[in-house]
Amino acid sequence: MVRVMATGVFDLLHPGHLHFLESASQLGDELWVVVAADENVRRFKDHDCVLNQQARVHLVGALKPVTRALAGNPDADIYRILDEIRPDIIALGFDQFHNADRIHEGARDRGLDVQVIRLDKYFEDLDGTRKIISKIIKLYSMSNEIRRIESGDQV
Numbered sequence: 001m002v003r004v005m006a007t008g009v010f011d012l013l014h015p016g017h018l019h020f021l022e023s024a025s026q027l028g029d030e031l032w033v034v035v036a037a038d039e040n041v042r043r044f045k046d047h048d049c050v051l052n053q054q055a056r057v058h059l060v061g062a063l064k065p066v067t068r069a070l071a072g073n074p075d076a077d078i079y080r081i082l083d084e085i086r087p088d089i090i091a092l093g094f095d096q097f098h099n100a101d102r103i104h105e106g107a108r109d110r111g112l113d114v115q116v117i118r119l120d121k122y123f124e125d126l127d128g129t130r131k132i133i134s135k136i137i138k139l140y141s142m143s144n145e146i147r148r149i150e151s152g153d154q155v
Contacts, residue, residue, distance in 0.1 A: 009049065
């Protein structure tokens with residue numbers, strides 16, 4: 001049984017997330033997904049999530065490719081959870097900042113022989129959470145402007 005581990009924020013699930021998880025699941029028999037702690041998102045991405053970690057874990061766990069979704073540790077020790085999951089493969093998204101060689105070494109230091117595989121990018125218009133938020137804001141602003149014009153309000 002080959003266990004694959006993937007990690008991410010998974011805020012506002014979108015087709016890019018699904019592509020990543022489907023691709024990761026094809027690497028083995030089980031896909032365990034670690035969902036980033038809210039504190040780590042603030043620390044590493046410098047913004048808050050729309051959905052809290054508990055909601056994100058619940059949504060990711062409901063996806064067909066996912067065997068199990070877990071909450072990531074807020075202490076930012078990315079290696080600690082390896083002791084629990086014991087993956088054979090760690091799948092990295094194309095845009096994740098993690099260094100594959102460093103992860104391989106960190107896993108080896110914990111007695112794990114893992115492959116670290118970086119997956120390909122998904123090319124779509126709305127392949128990122130920030131792109132989705134920007135489009136929502138743009139559409140909302142445009143809708144408000146149309147209503148203002150239709151009502152005859154002056155600027």
